[in-house]
Amino acid sequence: MKAVKVEASLTYEVLIEKGLLSSAGRLIKNIHKGEKTVIVSDSNVFPFYGEKLKASLENEGYNVLSFVFPAGESSKNTDTLVELWEFLAKNHITRSDALVALGGGVTGDLTGFAAATFLRGIKYIGIPTTLLSMVDSSVGGKTAVDLKGGKNLAGAFYQPSLVICDPDTLDTLSECIFADGMAEVIKYGMISLPDFLGVLETEADICDIIETCVKAKRDIVNEDEKDLGVRQLLNFGHTPAHGIELLSEFTVSHGSAVAIGMMIITKASVKAGLCDKDALTILEKLLKKYSLPTGTVFSPEEISKAALNDKKRAGGSITLVIPEKAGKCVLKKTDVSLLNDFISGAWDK
Ligand SMILES: NC(=O)c1ccc[n+]([C@@H]2O[C@H](COP(=O)([O-])OP(=O)(O)OC[C@H]3O[C@@H](n4cnc5c(N)ncnc54)[C@H](O)[C@@H]3O)[C@@H](O)[C@H]2O)c1
Ligand SMILES: [Zn+2]
Numbered sequence: 001m002k003a004v005k006v007e008a009s010l011t012y013e014v015l016i017e018k019g020l021l022s023s024a025g026r027l028i029k030n031i032h033k034g035e036k037t038v039i040v041s042d043s044n045v046f047p048f049y050g051e052k053l054k055a056s057l058e059n060e061g062y063n064v065l066s067f068v069f070p071a072g073e074s075s076k077n078t079d080t081l082v083e084l085w086e087f088l089a090k091n092h093i094t095r096s097d098a099l100v101a102l103g104g105g106v107t108g109d110l111t112g113f114a115a116a117t118f119l120r121g122i123k124y125i126g127i128p129t130t131l132l133s134m135v136d137s138s139v140g141g142k143t144a145v146d147l148k149g150g151k152n153l154a155g156a157f158y159q160p161s162l163v164i165c166d167p168d169t170l171d172t173l174s175e176c177i178f179a180d181g182m183a184e185v186i187k188y189g190m191i192s193l194p195d196f197l198g199v200l201e202t203e204a205d206i207c208d209i210i211e212t213c214v215k216a217k218r219d220i221v222n223e224d225e226k227d228l229g230v231r232q233l234l235n236f237g238h239t240p241a242h243g244i245e246l247l248s249e250f251t252v253s254h255g256s257a258v259a260i261g262m263m264i265i266t267k268a269s270v271k272a273g274l275c276d277k278d279a280l281t282i283l284e285k286l287l288k289k290y291s292l293p294t295g296t297v298f299s300p301e302e303i304s305k306a307a308l309n310d311k312k313r314a315g316g317s318i319t320l321v322i323p324e325k326a327g328k329c330v331l332k333k334t335d336v337s338l339l340n341d342f343i344s345g346a347w348d349k
Helices: 020-029 045-059 078-090 105-120 131-137 167-172 175-192 194-200 206-223 230-235 238-247 254-271 277-289 300-307 336-347
Strands: 002-007 011-016 036-042 063-069 098-103 123-128 142-147 150-157 162-165 317-325 328-335
Touching: 002 206, 011 020, 011 206, 020 045, 020 098, 020 123, 020 162, 036 045, 036 078, 036 105, 045 063, 045 098, 045 167, 063 078, 078 105, 078 142, 098 105, 105 123, 105 131, 105 142, 105 150, 123 131, 131 175, 131 206, 167 206, 175 194, 175 206, 175 230, 175 254, 175 277, 175 328, 194 206, 194 277, 206 230, 230 238, 230 317, 230 328, 238 254, 238 300, 238 317, 254 277, 254 317, 254 336, 277 317, 300 336, 317 336, 328 336
Parallel strands: 011 162, 036 063, 036 098, 098 123, 123 162
Antiparallel strands: 002 011, 142 150, 317 328
């Protein structure tokens, strides 16, 4: 079994192994001595894995409750959060009990925020079941729900007590959702892991991929838990991506938008003489290998305008993540008025 230790405001481990779900109860018992556990899951994931997890928890003597909500981003809101809080209250959940998030990033973000706020904070354990949630959202302690005014606007930094990744659960994911996760995997390579980009060109082992990405995110988050500095590197490709997601009314998935966003920024950086040309060749090859898009129908003007509505903008400037070569990105503070000019470079012949 692979174990990655994360030392944030709380120290916890991310465990990675195929088949680990059936040992979840035993693993959780090591860090949670309370009486009750509450499985929080969505309507797609619970039917696949809920009973298996429940049996594993009951085997360790826990009294297990389950809260299942309709799958999808549209459930990551205050209505579902209030329903979950009320469910916990009705079932007399105390600070010595724990929540277990079984699902993708939506389930993890919602459960984490409920755990951060119910009784001013109770323990939670993450069991991510999408590639994106294994390599990205389950590490780093960002929890949130969406508001009508925008995504992830109400949330907290709150760390899980344990994360259990069972790559066997990825077998039931659709190809598109798996590819979405691969966009973030390629992102880690582009930001800081040149050798890993080479590994991704081969038939890499999924446990190794997850471990490498979790370590990369851990290292960045360790340095900057509250997202004030280097953590912004994780936004590589994300500024144009948010613009594209908005323009497409979210018909372009997040991972696809990130893939296109990384292409735009890398092309523009090459054009501006900031980035080695090979970086673009390597990035494009990997995105194609993992069935991700590399271009968009939207114009640079449309994308920069939409992107600037994004919350990651601070005052009159934005911090762009610029690749210098494959496996190395840097942060560059840019005046918002220059974003359009910069990304337009990606459209030049
Ligand atoms: N907290 C963070 O740091 C962070 C980072 C990145 C993204 N996020 C958030 O994560 C969310 C996106 O994550 P996601 O793509 O995992 O979304 P998701 O949880 O909605 O999962 C995507 C879809 O896959 C289904 N699914 C999940 N696991 C499955 C499985 N094993 N088999 C079959 N179907 C399965 C889900 O029911 C859902 O329909 C967004 O809300 C985003 O804001 C958070
Ligand atoms: Zn992302």
